[in-house]
Amino acid sequence: MNKDTTYTISELAREFDITPRTIRFYEDQGLLTPARAGRNRIYSRADRTRLKLALRGKRLGLSLAEIKEILEMYGAADNAPQLAHFLKVLADRRRALAQQLEDIEVVLGEIDLLERQCTELLDAHRAGQGKS
Incomplete structure (x- = not known):
């Protein structure tokens, strides 16, 4: 090419x-x-x-702004500033994703608890109906 x-x-x-x-x-x-x-x-x-x-x-x-900022550095004679900036952007993104993962795990835990509670209530309801 x-x-x-x-x-x-x-x-x-x-x-x-x-x-x-x-x-x-x-x-x-x-x-x-x-x-x-x-x-x-x-x-x-x-x-x-x-x-x-x-x-x-x-x-x-x-974000598009982050992508644009990185691309604006593309092709510079000295790419060290671009690489350093990109490393910072990646670290920021990693932190944000780690926080999102933690938040998702908390919500999944709440869903597990609610599913167990609903299952227990439904089982108790069904057991009560069978005694009539």
């Missing part, structure tokens, strides 16, 4: 299993800036990489 390789919106959509509308949305949000040939968008290898990073950020649950 040479550095002059270009892609159409359909090719990228197919490769990443997303819709062209998703790619246009990322463009509207300033995450991608393809060249134009008339009405057609022409995506470069750098655009493809930015799309890949944006989709990865989305999978990680990052």
Whole structure:
């Protein structure tokens, strides 16, 4: 693959299993800036990489603002600041997910308790009906 390789919106959509509308949305949000040939968008290898990073950020649950901030650092001669910032974003995301997991475990515990209580009440009700 040479550095002059270009892609159409359909090719990228197919490769990443997303819709062209998703790619246009990322463009509207300033995450991608393809060249134009008339009405057609022409995506470069750098655009493809930015799309890949944006989709990865989305999978990680990052906001569009966080994704954009990281992408704005992409391609800098010194990528150490980008990597340091990305590590901070990942640590923040890990903390948020850990809190969500803890909250979910608490709710699941409450559901378990309520299920046991309802089962006991239903069993007692059924047992009472059988004695009549």
